[in-house]
Amino acid sequence: MKALGLVSVGPGCFLLLALLASSCGEPEPVTEDTWLLVPSDFPPIKSPEDNELTKERAALGKTLFFDKRLSRDASISCASCHLQEHAFADPETLSVGVQGQIGTRNAPALVNVAWGKSFFWDGGVPSLERQVLVPIMNPIEMDMTMAEVEERLKKDEKLSSQFLEAYGEGPSDFTITRAIASFMRTLVSGESAWDRYRRGDESALSASAERGLALFQGERAECFHCHVGFNFTNEAYRNNGARPDDPDIGRELLTQNELDRGKFKVPTLRNVAVTAPYMHDGSIETLREVIEVYSQGGRGHPNTDPLISPLDLTEEEKEDLLAFLESLTDEKFLSDPRFAP
Amino acid sequence: MVGEAPLILGQEFEVGEGKYNLTTLKFFLAEPTLTTEDGSLVPAQFVSQKGDPTPYNVVLVDAEQESSLALSIAAPPGSYAGLTLGLGLPAPCNASDPTLATYPLSLDADMFWAWGTQYMFQRVHGKAWVDESWQSLVYDVGFDASYRTIHLNYALGPDSGAPPARLAFDASAFFDAPPGEEILLMNHALAPEWILQNLATEAFSLAPAEPLP
Numbered sequence: 001m002k003a004l005g006l007v008s009v010g011p012g013c014f015l016l017l018a019l020l021a022s023s024c025g026e027p028e029p030v031t032e033d034t035w036l037l038v039p040s041d042f043p044p045i046k047s048p049e050d051n052e053l054t055k056e057r058a059a060l061g062k063t064l065f066f067d068k069r070l071s072r073d074a075s076i077s078c079a080s081c082h083l084q085e086h087a088f089a090d091p092e093t094l095s096v097g098v099q100g101q102i103g104t105r106n107a108p109a110l111v112n113v114a115w116g117k118s119f120f121w122d123g124g125v126p127s128l129e130r131q132v133l134v135p136i137m138n139p140i141e142m143d144m145t146m147a148e149v150e151e152r153l154k155k156d157e158k159l160s161s162q163f164l165e166a167y168g169e170g171p172s173d174f175t176i177t178r179a180i181a182s183f184m185r186t187l188v189s190g191e192s193a194w195d196r197y198r199r200g201d202e203s204a205l206s207a208s209a210e211r212g213l214a215l216f217q218g219e220r221a222e223c224f225h226c227h228v229g230f231n232f233t234n235e236a237y238r239n240n241g242a243r244p245d246d247p248d249i250g251r252e253l254l255t256q257n258e259l260d261r262g263k264f265k266v267p268t269l270r271n272v273a274v275t276a277p278y279m280h281d282g283s284i285e286t287l288r289e290v291i292e293v294y295s296q297g298g299r300g301h302p303n304t305d306p307l308i309s310p311l312d313l314t315e316e317e318k319e320d321l322l323a324f325l326e327s328l329t330d331e332k333f334l335s336d337p338r339f340a341p
Numbered sequence: 342m343v344g345e346a347p348l349i350l351g352q353e354f355e356v357g358e359g360k361y362n363l364t365t366l367k368f369f370l371a372e373p374t375l376t377t378e379d380g381s382l383v384p385a386q387f388v389s390q391k392g393d394p395t396p397y398n399v400v401l402v403d404a405e406q407e408s409s410l411a412l413s414i415a416a417p418p419g420s421y422a423g424l425t426l427g428l429g430l431p432a433p434c435n436a437s438d439p440t441l442a443t444y445p446l447s448l449d450a451d452m453f454w455a456w457g458t459q460y461m462f463q464r465v466h467g468k469a470w471v472d473e474s475w476q477s478l479v480y481d482v483g484f485d486a487s488y489r490t491i492h493l494n495y496a497l498g499p500d501s502g503a504p505p506a507r508l509a510f511d512a513s514a515f516f517d518a519p520p521g522e523e524i525l526l527m528n529h530a531l532a533p534e535w536i537l538q539n540l541a542t543e544a545f546s547l548a549p550a551e552p553l554p
Contacts, residue, residue, distance in 0.1 A: 050441075124459075126436070127438070129438070129440070130438055130440075133439070133440070133448075133453070133455060134455050136455075137453070137455035138455040139455070145448070145451075146440075146448050147448070147449065172440075173439070173440040173448055174440045174441070177440050253484075253530060253531070254484070255486075256484060256485075256486035256531065
């Protein structure tokens with residue numbers, strides 16, 4: 001049985017670590033001073049050398065995450081498309097930018113991105129810091145230049161002093177991207193029913209969810225081939241065949257390799273029950289329908305991954321898989337005041 | 342240039358049966374290499390007018406910035422038979438973090454690609470006369486797969502006896518579509534192969550430096 005513990009970074013950190021040995025399974029309460037909570041059975045968070053994760057940087061990043069001045073007409077912020085109650089995913093089919101411009105993809109959930117190896121549905125960005133630039137500068141999202149954002153933020157004395165405290169310098173493309181990335185690294189989710197179950201609480205999963213887990217991890221449904229590890233993703237790119245007429249070529253746009261046509265990043269399944277709609281284009285409305293598509297072996301995209309084949313799941317098996325996927329919801333994460341404006 | 346005439350931003354010009362008016366013309370050149378008489382390659386370095394090495398060995402040619410139109414290359418003294426240039430950015434440069442990079446890979450060069458987090462290799466903006474009206478023309482392309490090299494045969498170097506060379510660029514390359522190909526008004530992401538082919542084989546030329554017409 002694996003011991004549970006949360007690594008809390010904040011005052012009393014060393015005391016907490018000492019307590020872990022004798023208080024397995026007892027999550028520490030979140031206090032005002034707690035700004036980062038990482039389950040002790042998760043890998044440590046690694047941040048880039050030029051952006052060590054600190055409380056001040058994460059706090060600044062949170063402020064910016066909710067700041068609508070980052071968009072041209074000050075109508076949207078990062079949080080407009082990344083809603084906490086939806087695990088920082090977007091309930092809209094396609095995310096909407098300034099002046100109602102509709103994008104081409106559904107904004108993905110922001111869950112445990114601290115461990116991500118690439119970002120966006122096509123994995124075109126190698127770091128959290130660099131991904132910050134994309135929505136801000138994209139004409140159909142926030143439609144700003146970083147120079148314009150910098151100019152706006154510099155006029156805010158209180159915010160400028162927050163920048164100074166966090167980075168020793170004012171707003172710039174460097175500090176703005178680093179701060180928002182820092183906040184995103186704190187978006188850690190590891191307290192779902194499934195987590196409690198794997199840490200020893202056998203009552204945490206229903207009988208149906210347990211059967212769903214067996215399906216998920218077994219060769220019957222084979223979900224685990226891609227949705228693997230503590231974060232339920234192998235960080236790879238796959239074409240699941242869900243949309244045969246998809247005009248979005250996905251990863252191919254970056255690699256110019258036809259073999260990558262229609263491939264998108266395998267997403268985490270943590271909190272998946274609250275991140276509808278599904279797929280890169282939000283084309284599947286419910287999780288039940290997603291399971292149905294996999295059961296059918298996709299819908300016939302010519303580049304469908306060889307791992308996708310008809311499963312012919314029974315109705316009970318579909319319900320069991322659904323129950324397991326719902327057990328991945330971390331209710332605390334969805335309402336944690338540390339992530340709220 | 343457009344054909345034999347100078348290209349002037351904001352002024353109409355014709356290529357074939359098409360009529361155009363450009364407001365922006367920018368592109369990266371990289372990795373200059375000289376070829377000796379015996380065919381061996383000698384890496385060279387873009388340098389500023391003061392002789393300082395250009396960051397990343399890359400230059401951004403911008404038709405709006407006169408200073409960007411004078412290119413200098415430093416190489417070991419000698420006599421050379423030709424010049425090779427990279428059109429676009431080499432992969433390591435294309436993967437740069439623009440918040441850490443200096444010009445021309447910094448954000449203020451306005452060549453960073455928000456939706457791909459790489460760089461645009463060429464940006465051509467303006468208008469095209471289509472269906473009896475002017476319509477917007479946007480050509481923003483990049484990606485590693487679009488990187489091309491240009492080979493130009495020309496005697497270079499102080500030992501060659503040739504005068505300083507003028508590198509001419511013919512913007513017709515963007516509009517001179519071969520039979521069966523169309524000129525797309527909105528070109529985001531990857532360049533059509535025929536444009537890359539035109540750019541690599543026909544658009545650039547070296548000639549003795551003379552006053553521009």
